Amino acid sequence: MQKIRAYVEEQFADLPETEQIATLKEEIMDSMEEKAADFMLGGKAEEDAINKAIVDFGNLAEIKKEFQLQQEPKQKDGKLKKQKEDMSTLNLGFSICGSVLIIGLLIFVNIYYTPHEIWFVFPTFAILWWPVSMAFVWMKARRRKVMHR
Template sequence: MKRLTAHINKLFETLPETEQTKIVREEIIRDLEEKVADLIEEGKSEEDAINKVIVEFGDIEEIRQEMDLPDSNHRKSELARLNLGFSLWGSGLIIALFVFINFYYTPHVVWFIYPAFAVAWWPLSMFYHLHRKKLEGRE
């Protein structure tokens, strides 16, 4: 039964930790344990009964909708998009500062390109993070 509890806890870790989610999680665990016990009484092995109950339970999206909770993947995708925008603006400003310093103090030597390449990794990594979140949302 520990495997069943661990599975439900894993499904619920994306939901906010509120009193309502605690109650619903405990209720689901109790119901699923009762179903496992019924299947064992019918002659199934404990392992088969747990596997069957986990497969029949499915995912948690219906419960999320009933509890009127926002989709955590959507929220994470919004945060990733915000991080990308912030990194683009931030790196643009930092690169503009390097360009200004370069041409104001040493106009005969073009050196701003080197720190610009280093700063460009920031939005590139945020873009990769956003792309990964979008791919996770499709699954």
């Protein structure tokens, strides 16, 4: 059943050789070999049984893709930290701009519809929690960056 082993090895050639990948490959090979053996017991020739086992097993690309998605955070730890820091900066800027726009709208509505009562101050305090919380997330990301240097 060398053809099954060669097929599985070829399919996983682009992934790093880790213990988890080796275990996954062994499980897939064992499963395909068992299926081919069942087909041979059913009367198929060895070559036909192996080919049918490979086809029936399904697409290994989907299994590889799922496995790569699980492994990505471990492999790209530095890249993820950079992305988190960039996102925290973006979130902070977005929250400041969004808060300014919302507060500006409240001021306009207050002055236009009820100029004798100043009520926009009260929702302003609630809206300001958004950029304040994002500022803490941004500071935490910066602190992590400094500590990892």
